[in-house]
Amino acid sequence: MSVISSLGEVSGVPVIDCNVCTRCGACAEACPTGVLQAGPDGGIRIGTETSFGCIACAHCMMVCPADAVHVTGRGLRRDDIAALPRPEERATPGQLDALFRSRRSMRQFQDQPVARELLERVVAAATTAPMGIPPSEVGVVVLSERERVRELARDTVQLYAGFLRLVDHPPILWLLRLFLPSATFRQLRSFILPLGREIVAHAKAGEDKVLYAAPAALLFYVSPYADMADATIVCTYAMLAAETLNLGSCIIGCVAPPLARSRKLCAKHGIPPGHKPALVLILGHPALVYRRAVWRNLLAVQHP
Ligand SMILES: Cc1cc2nc3c(=O)[nH]c(=O)nc-3n(C[C@H](O)[C@H](O)[C@H](O)COP(=O)(O)O)c2cc1C
Structure with a gap:
């Protein structure tokens, strides 16, 4: 499912670079819609059956210490993420x-x-x-x-x-x-x-x-x-x-x-x-x- 917006009923698309991910689980902890879930082995699963889908809030990208998560869609672009x-x-x-x-x-x-x-x-x-x-x-x-x-x-x-x-x-x-x-x-x-x-x-x-x-x-x-x-x-x-x-x-x-x-x-x-x-x-x-x-x-x- 995806929450309707002016861009249509589309979800954000999270992608995790497994070569870089340290399995710290911060992205899953930050995800407000449960799209990112930490598995028993610490690996991150991208769920597709959640109520809202990815809303592209970018919280996962902003907490990741390894810069391993990238979300696009719902108007979010890669270079929207900035230094604090x-x-x-x-x-x-x-x-x-x-x-x-x-x-x-x-x-x-x-x-x-x-x-x-x-x-x-x-x-x-x-x-x-x-x-x-x-x-x-x-x-x-x-x-x-x-x-x-x-x-x-x-x-x-x-x-x-x-x-x-x-x-x-x-x-x-x-x-x-x-x-x-x-x-x-x-x-x-x-x-x-x-x-x-x-x-x-x-x-x-x-x-x-x-x-x-x-x-x-x-x-x-x-x-x-x-x-x-x-x-x-x-x-x-x-x-x-x-x-x-x-x-x-x-x-x-x-x-x-x-x-x-x-x-x-x-x-x-x-x-x-x-x-x-x-x-x-x-x-x-x-x-x-x-x-x-x-x-x-x-x-x-x-x-x-
Ligand atoms: C939602 C909202 C609508 C407002 N509408 C008007 C308005 O139509 N005309 C006006 O002169 N002031 C308007 N104001 C300004 C308020 O009158 C003003 O914020 C209030 O008197 C308190 O003064 P202060 O902002 O200096 O604290 C509005 C303020 C808010 C928050």
């Missing part, structure tokens, strides 16, 4: 904490484009994000020109305006209150409708409350085989990478829900047919300085 960063190059807990606590959502940008090289570095960092099952089913449209970002914002405003024309009437809301689950209706009334009204009213006054007139943006989308969480993680990695490059950024979630309903607009903004928009990350050189950090709390932290 040296221990002294890795972020310390203190550095990571400083990065996390100094990052803020930025919605105010200098009137200056973001160099393509910086955007490429942000995207390159995002490619290191984990995914439910390899290969990544997340794509990104790099909007490096302010006018393209504006166009996406304008289209989003039109989608909200259409939604409000349809829904924002007392009799319709009365009906929705009857049929929607209570939490959904309350979120509609207290957040979605006011958000739509704000976005549309500000657009009429020439202000962009969707993408904040950002000079650049990354529009993340997912294939039909992705977990939506994959896009969230990729976007989060991009956001943190942007911070290290002194770029301001803000995750924007209000574009995807209405955009997903328009195939025409998805295509216009570069999303391939059958794929769904996920999150937008706006980017630019910050025009605001945060002088303090904030401690936030999770909803709950339980230790049962």
Whole structure:
């Protein structure tokens, strides 16, 4: 069996060089799908009857001390395997904490484009994000020109305006209150409708409350085989990478829900047919300085 991806129902193909293999068993221990199994003699058996087949996660290649395992397929190429960063190059807990606590959502940008090289570095960092099952089913449209970002914002405003024309009437809301689950209706009334009204009213006054007139943006989308969480993680990695490059950024979630309903607009903004928009990350050189950090709390932290 093979897990479906955009590349089809294909498995990775592991090959073990028996002349080099030291029979340490590390590859079998690391294999999450049980395709590689250590035999009683320490030899590695490549199983074909497993539930998922080889998902080409490459863990076997990365743990092998003898470089005896090679996997190809599912988009994985031999030269995708790279040297590990040296221990002294890795972020310390203190550095990571400083990065996390100094990052803020930025919605105010200098009137200056973001160099393509910086955007490429942000995207390159995002490619290191984990995914439910390899290969990544997340794509990104790099909007490096302010006018393209504006166009996406304008289209989003039109989608909200259409939604409000349809829904924002007392009799319709009365009906929705009857049929929607209570939490959904309350979120509609207290957040979605006011958000739509704000976005549309500000657009009429020439202000962009969707993408904040950002000079650049990354529009993340997912294939039909992705977990939506994959896009969230990729976007989060991009956001943190942007911070290290002194770029301001803000995750924007209000574009995807209405955009997903328009195939025409998805295509216009570069999303391939059958794929769904996920999150937008706006980017630019910050025009605001945060002088303090904030401690936030999770909803709950339980230790049962
Ligand atoms: C999934 C997600 C969706 C978001 N959507 C929007 C949005 O549509 N518009 C916006 O202005 N900010 C949006 N934000 C930014 C949040 O409002 C912001 O992260 C939050 O206020 C906390 O501020 P901080 O990022 O500086 O800690 C979003 C953030 C996340 C994580």
